[in-house]
Amino acid sequence: MKIIKAKDYEDMSRKAANIISAQVILKPDCVLGLATGSTPIGAYKQLAAWYKKGDVDFAEVSTYNLDEYRGLSHDDPQSYHYFMRENFFDHINIDLNNTHVPDGSNPDAAAACSEYDKIVAAAGYPDLQLLGIGNNGHIGFNEPDDHFSKGTHCVDLTESTIQANSRLFDSIDDVPRQAYTMGTQTIMYARMILVVANGEAKAQAVHDMCYGPVTPKCPASILQLHTNCVVVADEAALSLC
Ligand code: GLP
Numbered sequence: 001m002k003i004i005k006a007k008d009y010e011d012m013s014r015k016a017a018n019i020i021s022a023q024v025i026l027k028p029d030c031v032l033g034l035a036t037g038s039t040p041i042g043a044y045k046q047l048a049a050w051y052k053k054g055d056v057d058f059a060e061v062s063t064y065n066l067d068e069y070r071g072l073s074h075d076d077p078q079s080y081h082y083f084m085r086e087n088f089f090d091h092i093n094i095d096l097n098n099t100h101v102p103d104g105s106n107p108d109a110a111a112a113c114s115e116y117d118k119i120v121a122a123a124g125y126p127d128l129q130l131l132g133i134g135n136n137g138h139i140g141f142n143e144p145d146d147h148f149s150k151g152t153h154c155v156d157l158t159e160s161t162i163q164a165n166s167r168l169f170d171s172i173d174d175v176p177r178q179a180y181t182m183g184t185q186t187i188m189y190a191r192m193i194l195v196v197a198n199g200e201a202k203a204q205a206v207h208d209m210c211y212g213p214v215t216p217k218c219p220a221s222i223l224q225l226h227t228n229c230v231v232v233a234d235e236a237a238l239s240l241c
Helices: 009-026 041-052 080-087 109-122 159-168 184-188 200-211 219-225
Strands: 002-006 031-034 062-065 067-069 128-131 153-156 178-181 192-197 229-234
Touching: 002 009, 009 031, 009 041, 009 128, 009 192, 009 229, 041 080, 062 080, 067 080, 109 153, 109 178, 184 219, 192 200, 192 219, 200 219, 200 229, 219 229
Parallel strands: 002 229, 031 062, 031 128, 128 192, 192 229
Antiparallel strands: 067 178, 153 178
16 A cells, blocks of 8 residues: 555645546546545545646546445435536546446345446456545445455445535435445555545544554455555644554
8 A cells, every 4th residue: 555645635636637637547447446535626626627628638538436326316405326427428528328326226236246247357457546535434335244345236324424425415314224335355456546534533443444453344455465556645634643
């Protein structure tokens, strides 16, 4: 694991965007694994600004998102489909047909998950997988558990995740209780992993990810075993490291 200390959120976002844009410049038809949550928004903004200036071109890029709430349609403003368009895809020249998010509107969890696994495998897995980290060490929606997950599957969100994500909903009762998420094994297939984290609330999770035991109790800890994993985090998120 390579740990890069950023001064603050802006600096973290710029550094992460630099790494992603280098990937796109080196391989214009690369496969990017993308993440939602508030942490990567600054990197998406920076990439969109560089696209506008003509510095980076997404015409041939394809993307696969980590997860989606179960039961939300693509145009639901709380869905991750919607989030990706609003925060990134609508501001760059990506072909929307080349963007993929698990289909939360499909109530058949087994079908939705196996369909997603097939398309991610057919794409050859991401060249670069961007990840945020939950306060409890989750990646995607792979929550603390007694085993690491494999492919895309349906998860029951933990109370702490429902609580943490409720800030983006009108009320906690509106937060879906389940999600479809890429599995840990699939995440590990990416050729490079880039984790972004900021703020004190993430300090324990970042410490456990980087220096704790490799255990499914902290799903992000498995990233210690990836041969090309870069963590870009601000001083507050690294304060326990
Ligand atoms: C959600 C997402 C994760 C994300 C996490 C942290 O649970 N499924 O992919 O990493 O939130 O979100 P934030 O970046 O808003 O702290």
